[in-house]
Amino acid sequence: MTAPTAGGLLDVEQFAARVLGRPLWPHQLEVARSPARYRVVCAGRQVGKSVLLAVLALHAAATRRNVTVLIVSAGEDAAKRLLADVAGLATGSAALSGSVLDETKSALTLSNGSTIRSVPASERAIRGWPVDLLIVDEAGFVSDEIWRSAEPAIIARPGSRVIATSSPWGGPDAWFRSLWRRGMDRPDEQVAAWHWPSTVSPLVDAALLEEIRQREPADYFTREYLAEWGDAAGAYFTEDELTGAAAGYELRDPGTVPVHGRALWPMVGGVDWGQAVDANALVTLSVLDPADALDMRWRLYVPWLEAQHRAPWSSWIDRLVEVSGRFGMRVLASERNGVGAYPTEDLEDRLHRERVRTRVAPVWTDARRKQAGFGKLRTLLQGDRLVLPRHPELLKQLRALEFEQLPAGGVRIAVPERAGHDDLAMALMQAMSCVQTGRLRDALGASGAPSWRPDRDVVTTGRGAAVPRRPVPMQSSRWMDLPAGEAAGDGW
Ligand SMILES: Nc1ncnc2c1ncn2[C@@H]1O[C@H](COP(=O)(O)OP(=O)(O)OP(=O)(O)O)[C@@H](O)[C@H]1O
Ligand SMILES: [Mg+2]
Incomplete structure (x- = not known):
């Protein structure tokens, strides 16, 4: 018609x-x-x-x-x-x-x-x-x-x-x-x-x-709802985001934690299994007690991280069992695709045999999971909810992380080969998958004042948040979670 x-x-x-x-x-x-x-x-x-x-x-x-x-x-x-x-x-x-x-x-x-x-x-x-x-x-x-x-x-x-x-x-x-x-x-x-x-x-x-x-994740919302163009490729984190979050606090060597002091360290970790050139890496996360912060806000921080170069998996598994036992680590997220399938199972076995009560959460890393994980990291950095140690290799890897929009949709996030390793960045992303930030609350403080003494030894982040030089994590595990989506590619 x-x-x-x-x-x-x-x-x-x-x-x-x-x-x-x-x-x-x-x-x-x-x-x-x-x-x-x-x-x-x-x-x-x-x-x-x-x-x-x-x-x-x-x-x-x-x-x-x-x-x-x-x-x-x-x-x-x-x-x-x-x-x-x-x-x-x-x-x-x-x-x-x-x-x-x-x-x-x-x-x-x-x-x-x-x-x-x-x-x-x-x-x-x-x-x-x-x-x-x-x-x-x-x-x-x-x-x-x-x-x-x-x-x-x-x-x-x-x-x-x-x-x-x-x-x-x-x-x-x-x-x-x-x-x-x-x-x-x-x-x-x-x-x-x-x-x-x-x-x-x-x-x-x-x-x-x-x-x-x-x-x-912020980039997703900006694109899909605000309809604003992000860049098609480039550095994933801005220099401001990283230096703003970094503070020169002391990492807590597990060797200095009393063996019976386990309950003191509510902590989750992420493991990256190295292939040919990459190291095996562990990055842990805990929460700074908001009652200790001047602004009474909760912040995640990295109490400990380490990488082992060119070591066989068996000795890395030994090390993970020892560190987990020392800290009383609650959850370890470990990649089970790629080279990680076999060592993840082995790690679970060894922890069980040594009676270390750390749960292993096998995770499947794909492009979507990386996008969600690094997106969450960036959201936390932008919101001043994550404190990073001034650890040159970790900061270098996070700086080197690049993203690229793919023609078929989706985003590739990786450290380009010329720029070196990504093991610590990946382990941090895995650790982040064990955190439920929705369950964290800022301190209201009955008296309205932080349990803060001016003589406390503190360092500050680039954005000015004060962090104890020797931080002690908040005594709570409410915020911990097994990563959702242990099946391939699910959300967090
Ligand atoms: N002129 C209109 N009058 C009433 N409802 C409308 C009108 N245009 C769109 N809608 C309703 O708004 C909703 C979204 O519309 P539509 O599916 O066209 O949006 P879209 O931009 O194509 O969404 P998507 O991003 O999911 O593809 C639908 O429920 C649709 O029925
Ligand atoms: Mg449509």
Whole structure:
């Protein structure tokens, strides 16, 4: 069918409201009405991207005969889902009820001869169709190669147009990002751009957003909800984050802990098993008593860490059993993929035989786990909740940690080979997985005063937090946890 009005084609606002029964929100309307040939939207989650794209696809197809609309999505599922949204809107409309979805669910044909085709972004799928409206969904994930092969198909067609939406993803030179930048800086009849953080949706409430912000790693929230571009690659921690958290307190050598003093050291640890060049490493975490802090805030700190170079696993396991026994370590997170599978089992066995009551939490490290773990570390650093020792090798490794956004989504976090080892950084990340910061509370102090004496021997972090030179951990294990998601890739 064709939906005419007395004066010509039905405008998109009326089409959405009257034909589809789905009036557009103001921010959607602004994009829908823009005359620019390229419309580019950088958007957060749940802001109405899919609804807008579905409405625009149907509007283009229904108001003219024999039009081709091509929807390109980053993946097969996404392509099918978006076309299902389109078909859903069409079915709900009496005027479009003659539309037919083909059995592969990849094309919707209207009774006026127009077609809406939805394909995953692969070169073969999109080359060569003359297209009147090209819709690119999650455009940040569509590679430059694919874009270059899709674009000529539309510019050859008079009056043809492009709309691209995505969460912010891709390096500064990637096509979506540079087109969006161009549209934001110099909008004209060729290119126009919009920025939709999740707050533009009338359905997204501030309280929910705040809850998500607290729960998710900062970079994830910034990207997915604020719709702001992070860098595509670079140093994972900033120099400020690291020097701000470092203080010259004394590490506590387990050899100096009285054997019967176990209960004094509520502590969790993370183990990294070295391969060829890497060392075996252990990093531990405890909590500084908030009642001892001038500002009464809890902070995690690293009471002890060590690495063993080029030592056989058997001697490293001996060492871990000894250290765990000395401190009365509660939990040791140990990687069970890669080289860690066998030694993790062995460690568990040895602890059991020596009657050391440390729980071994075998963990599976993959890209998502690293992203979650290092994200949590960064959140704690930014919030002034973690104190690091001035340990040159640990700080060097954390400085060398780099991230890179991957074209397929996800982030790779690693110390590049040229920059050396990552064993201590990884062990710290593993230890962090045994901590439930949600269970920690700042001290309220009945008297309102810290149990602090001005003569106490303290050192300060780069951000000015005072830490005892010889810190003693808080006598509580409430904050400890077995890492969630011992199965592959689960969250924390
Ligand atoms: N104009 C509108 N009127 C009423 N509800 C709408 C409108 N646009 C979107 N919605 C609703 O808002 C929610 C999010 O919409 P939509 O799925 O289009 O967002 P999205 O940005 O594609 O989300 P995601 O980031 O999850 O892909 C859905 O429940 C949808 O029905
Ligand atoms: Mg969507």
